[in-house]
Each structure stands twice: as structure tokens, then as C-alpha cells.
Amino acid sequence: MALTDISIGQYFPGNSPVHRMDPRMKLVLTFVYVIMLFIAGNFLSLAMGVVLLLVVYPISQVPLKLIVKSVKPIVPIVLFTGILNMFFVKGDILWAWGFLEVSRQGVRMAVLLAARILCLIAGTSLLTYTTSPIALTDGIEQLFSPLKKLGAPVHEIAMMMTITLRFIPTLIEETDKIMSAQKARGADLESGGLFQRIRALLPILIPLFVSAFRRAEELALAMECRCYHGGEGRTRMRTLQMGRVDAMAALLVGVFLAATIFFAVAGAV
Amino acid sequence: MSTISRTEQLTHIYGAGTAFEQAAIRNVNLNIEKGEFVGVIGHTGSGKSTLIQHLNGLLRPTSGKVYINGEDIWAKPKEIRKFRFQVGLVFQYPEYQLFEDTVYKDISFGPRNMGLSEEEIDRRVRQAAAFVELKEATLYKSPFELSGGQKRRVAIAGVIAMSPDVLILDEPTAGLDPRGRDRILGEIKEYHQQQKATVLLVSHSMEDVARYASKVLVMNRSEVFLYDTVEAVFSRAEEIEKMGLTVPQITRICRRLAAQGVPISPHTYTVESAKEQILSILRERGKR
Missing domain, CATH: 3.40.50.300 (P-loop containing nucleotide triphosphate hydrolases)
Structure with a gap:
């Protein structure tokens, strides 16, 4: 088993206009997009959400394969909720068999729901595809910085997120190494019942925890040696700045939001 | 002496089939004798x-074979622990x-x-x-x-x-x-x-x-x-140094000394052997 093949965080590096956007704007617009999907209560308004994706994905240059990959794991859930809706929403009956009834309203609801969930996943994945984890935590920190006045440890939480992201690959590598070392001593990880398998993980988990704590202590020490004392008065190497791309993106999403609201209110389709 | 560990055209490629394909070892043929x-x-x-x-x-070879005591270790993958x-x-x-x-x-x-x-x-x-x-x-x-x-x-x-x-x-x-x-x-x-x-x-x-x-x-x-x-x-120090590796420090010193005409062997690999040679040279000189 090659653990190092797993990629955590789905950042897809690139230099498209979407990549260049300010992470704060991307976070806000993603949030707006989610709201927009929930406002959309009929086909025409939900179509706006689909069209927006069709416009933005090509600009982002994220390959189609990745979108499929992000949507794939939730397909069973979508099918499941869709089918449930089909049977449980009452209305004009299209088809019936025993106690099972499918109504026209039920089918409509199922299709809307499926489309909405798929758009939701595809839309939010675009954020993580085009924003590096570090930029993302930076954006989150800045967006939530007003909460600092209320005493929320915003900087600390963002720093924890950054450190966590930084250490995921390190820990994966470490796990791989420890697994190899124990396998070299004949540890059997592949056979036996559930209980045996859990027991077999101990020789891996214990050294992993020990080394995670050791690393945490070393890192804390190194940070203190460099006079880290929290976010107070700290300046950044890369300051976030909104630019023309951000304004255009906001405008684009704004137009689509307006259209969605218009169709949702006006249309009964 | 008999062979204990042998590899035959052993090749391992990381990330085979992806864009990051990289050969870590290529066509390794080794015969390691017992002891x-x-x-x-x-x-x-x-x-x-x-x-x-x-x-x-x-690791399982991408291609090639590994033998221990003449047995192909991947003949029965389930029994691989025995070889470990x-x-x-x-x-x-x-x-x-x-x-x-x-x-x-x-x-x-x-x-x-x-x-x-x-x-x-x-x-x-x-x-x-x-x-x-x-x-x-x-x-x-x-x-x-x-x-x-x-x-x-x-x-x-x-x-x-x-x-x-x-x-x-x-x-x-x-x-x-x-x-x-x-x-x-x-x-x-x-x-x-x-x-x-x-x-x-x-x-x-x-x-x-x-x-x-x-x-x-x-x-x-x-x-x-x-x-x-x-x-x-x-003795192939030049080639080894070209690879960015070194030969033992004492070997380098002895080679330089030998090049300068000191009667010391350029194939000296340990400090002990260098010490003995130098002492005997000094003794020779003392006699004269």
C-alpha cells in the first residue's frame, strides 16, 4: 500500500483568473452561490446555477476529470434522496404499485434536489480546486477577523488550520515508514478478524502519536525561538488585495443571483 | 561460498502509469554471497x-525477480512474511x-x-x-x-x-x-x-x-x-569522486603521499593500516 499516493486537499495549481482571485472574494462568492442554489425553487432559476458553473469552470481551466471525481462520491446519496422524494411527496399520481406511489410533484422534487446537490458540490469544489490551502486559511482569517473584537481566537484557529495542513503529508510519510518498519518485523496487517486487525494497528499508532507529539513540541519551540506571540501586530508576506478580477467575478455572480431571484419569484415552472 | 540473495533484472518504477512515473532502480542484477x-x-x-x-x-518489483536462498520470494505472495x-x-x-x-x-x-x-x-x-x-x-x-x-x-x-x-x-x-x-x-x-x-x-x-x-x-x-x-x-577513486561520492579521507592522504614519492601504498583504506605503514617508514628512516 503506497500511502504517499493519496493527495489531501484538492488544490489544482494553475494561473487562471479564478486562481488569481482574492481568496476572501472566492469564499464570499461561494457562499453567495450556495444561497443562490437554495433560493432557486424551480427549473428555470436552478438552471442559472448550472449555467454559472458552465461559465466559470472553463475559465478556471480545471480539467473535467476532476469535477467528475469530486461529484462521484456523493452520487449514491443523491440517488437515495432522489428516490425517497419520488415516493414520499404526495400529489398527482403518475404510477402506483401497491402502497408505492410516484407523483408528478415527487419526480419534480427529486430532479430539483439532485441538480441542487450536484451543483452544490461542483461549485464548492471549485473553491478548493483553485485556492491553495494556505490562501484559504488566510482568507478565512481575514474574513472572520471582526470576530476578534468579540474575543474569538480567530488568528489561533487559522494558525492551527495552517499547521494541520502543513503536517498532513509529513504524517502520511511517517505512517508509511512506521508501517514498513513493523512489517519488516513480521507485523501482519492484512489478515485476521476485526479485533485482530485493530490490535495489529497498535504498533503503528503508538509510534505515530509519540512522533506527532514530539514534532508538535519541536515546532512550538522553534516558533517561540522566533518570537512568535500570536497574531498581534503581525504583518504578512503576501497581503491580500482585491483587484479587477474580483470585481468582475462579483458582478458576474451578482447578475446570476439577480436572475435566479427573478425566475424564482416570477416563474412557476 | 553460496549465493544467499540474488536479484534478476530488478526494476522498480514509482507512480507507474501516471505522469509522475519515475524509475527508482533499473535492471539490477546482484549476487550477494553468504557471509x-x-x-x-x-x-x-x-x-x-x-x-x-x-x-x-x-516492495514488490515492477519487473524482475528477487531470490533468497534460491527461492523466488514473490512466487507465493501470501507467504512473503517468511522472507521478512x-x-x-x-x-x-x-x-x-x-x-x-x-x-x-x-x-x-x-x-x-x-x-x-x-x-x-x-x-x-x-x-x-x-x-x-x-x-x-x-x-x-x-x-x-x-x-x-x-x-x-x-x-x-x-x-x-x-x-x-x-x-x-x-x-x-x-x-x-x-x-x-x-x-x-x-x-x-x-x-x-x-x-x-x-x-x-x-x-x-x-x-x-x-x-x-x-x-x-x-x-x-x-x-x-x-x-x-x-x-x-x-582504487577507482576518480570515478567515485566524479559521482559526488568520496573515498575515505585516509585513502586520499595516502594517494597524495604516494604521488609525492613517499613509499606508502595508495590502496590504504584504514587509519590503522596507514599508521603501521608510516611507522615502518619512519623506522626505516631512523635506521639510516
Whole structure:
């Protein structure tokens, strides 16, 4: 088993206009997009959400394969909720068999729901595809910085997120190494019942925890040696700045939001 | 002498079938004789680690074969563990793999996995502990209370306790002080001699290789560049230095002295041998 093949965080590096956007704007617009999907209560308004994706994905240059990959794991859930809706929403009956009834309203609801969930996943994945984890935590920190006045440890939480992201690959590598070392001593990880398998993980988990704590202590020490004392008065190497791309993106999403609201209110389709 | 470990056209490619495809080792044909003490040298990324992980079946070859005592180890993948007991592998910084609450239990992990009887496990643990010079009292301590050097010796004992025919160590002395280094290498030599075991020692120190090994395996750019006796390998100093590796410091000094006309052998690999030669030269001069 090659653990190092797993990629955590789905950042897809690139230099498209979407990549260049300010992470704060991307976070806000993603949030707006989610709201927009929930406002959309009929086909025409939900179509706006689909069209927006069709416009933005090509600009982002994220390959189609990745979108499929992000949507794939939730397909069973979508099918499941869709089918449930089909049977449980009452209305004009299209088809019936025993106690099972499918109504026209039920089918409509199922299709809307499926489309909405798929758009939701595809839309939010675009954020993580085009924003590096570090930029993302930076954006989150800045967006939530007003909460600092209320005493929320915003900087600390963002720093924890950054450190966590930084250490995921390190820990994966470490796990791989420890697994190899124990396998070299004949540890059997592949056979036996559930209980045996859990027991077999101990020789891996214990050294992993020990080394995670050791690393945490070393890192804390190194940070203190460099006079880290929290976010107070700290300046950044890369300051976030909104630019023309951000304004255009906001405008684009704004137009689509307006259209969605218009169709949702006006249309009964 | 008979061959204990053999590879045939061994190739390993990481990320095969993706854009990041990279050959870690290519067409490696090796014949390691029983009882040999082999020093493995090569740059970081030359394929040393990948190669040694094939010899005990931790990695599966992309193509090619690995034999132990004439048996193809991947003939029956389900029985691969058997070969891991025959070829013991000590990883770099092995002290990070300790996990039991006592040193004794940790050393017994390998023998226990082999399915040995309690008496045999006890005998193996005590023998392995003796090899790495651990005191009886230490056996009942927690491995996490020990010093860095002690932890490392415990980890090595954990592999020796399986009494493997082939013992492979990946930089067992990294990060130790000179005293700890000499101690561990001395203990490995002891194991080699007493158990008539085959030892492969991956090292960056040419001095250690020259002092302990009988043969040297030089890896360069995923391929075996040389596999020969210490003398034969270090006599090709120019080529080795071109690869960015070095020959032992004392060898370089003797080569320079020999080039200047001092009657010293340019094929001197250890400080002891240099000392003897220089003393005899001085004695000669004193007579005159």
C-alpha cells in the first residue's frame, strides 16, 4: 500500500483568473452561490446555477476529470434522496404499485434536489480546486477577523488550520515508514478478524502519536525561538488585495443571483 | 561460498502509469554471497533504499525477480512474511518504531510474529539484548525512558532477535556521536561473525565502509555502478569522486603521499593500516 499516493486537499495549481482571485472574494462568492442554489425553487432559476458553473469552470481551466471525481462520491446519496422524494411527496399520481406511489410533484422534487446537490458540490469544489490551502486559511482569517473584537481566537484557529495542513503529508510519510518498519518485523496487517486487525494497528499508532507529539513540541519551540506571540501586530508576506478580477467575478455572480431571484419569484415552472 | 540473495533484472518504477512515473532502480542484477559484509554507498536518491526494501519483500518489483536462498520470494505472495524473517531490515532512525511498554516486549515483537515458543522467544530476546549490550535491568524499562543511543540499540535488537540470515541496516549510525557509532558498528560486526550472517550496511561514511565491509556496492542513478571488493572499488577513486561520492579521507592522504614519492601504498583504506605503514617508514628512516 503506497500511502504517499493519496493527495489531501484538492488544490489544482494553475494561473487562471479564478486562481488569481482574492481568496476572501472566492469564499464570499461561494457562499453567495450556495444561497443562490437554495433560493432557486424551480427549473428555470436552478438552471442559472448550472449555467454559472458552465461559465466559470472553463475559465478556471480545471480539467473535467476532476469535477467528475469530486461529484462521484456523493452520487449514491443523491440517488437515495432522489428516490425517497419520488415516493414520499404526495400529489398527482403518475404510477402506483401497491402502497408505492410516484407523483408528478415527487419526480419534480427529486430532479430539483439532485441538480441542487450536484451543483452544490461542483461549485464548492471549485473553491478548493483553485485556492491553495494556505490562501484559504488566510482568507478565512481575514474574513472572520471582526470576530476578534468579540474575543474569538480567530488568528489561533487559522494558525492551527495552517499547521494541520502543513503536517498532513509529513504524517502520511511517517505512517508509511512506521508501517514498513513493523512489517519488516513480521507485523501482519492484512489478515485476521476485526479485533485482530485493530490490535495489529497498535504498533503503528503508538509510534505515530509519540512522533506527532514530539514534532508538535519541536515546532512550538522553534516558533517561540522566533518570537512568535500570536497574531498581534503581525504583518504578512503576501497581503491580500482585491483587484479587477474580483470585481468582475462579483458582478458576474451578482447578475446570476439577480436572475435566479427573478425566475424564482416570477416563474412557476 | 553460496549465493544467499540474488536479484534478476530488478526494476522498480514509482507512480507507474501516471505522469509522475519515475524509475527508482533499473535492471539490477546482484549476487550477494553468504557471509559477506557489504557496504552500500550512493547518493541520496540513487536507489539504495528502494533496493534494500526489495530484498526482504517490502516492495514488490515492477519487473524482475528477487531470490533468497534460491527461492523466488514473490512466487507465493501470501507467504512473503517468511522472507521478512530471513532478511532483517533496520530502517533509518529505527528508534521511532518502538511501541511497547517495556524493552523486553518490544524486542520480542519480531520473534512473537514468527510464532516461536515462549522459551525460544525468551532465549532470542536475551541473546539479542546481549549482542547490543543492554543490561538486564534495562529490559524491564520503558523504551521511551532511554537515551537516543540506547533506543537505537533496542530497535536493532528487535530485528536481530529474529536471527535473520541477512541483516540489512540503513544508516544505523545517523545522528549518533562517534562513540555511539563505533559501539553500534562493533556490535553489528560481532553479529556478523558469530552468526555467520550476511550483512548489508548502507552508509554515507566511507571510513565505516572501508573499516567493516568486505565488499562495496555503489549505486548511481538508479543503477548498480559497481559491486566489488573494497580494494577494487576504492582504487577507482576518480570515478567515485566524479559521482559526488568520496573515498575515505585516509585513502586520499595516502594517494597524495604516494604521488609525492613517499613509499606508502595508495590502496590504504584504514587509519590503522596507514599508521603501521608510516611507522615502518619512519623506522626505516631512523635506521639510516
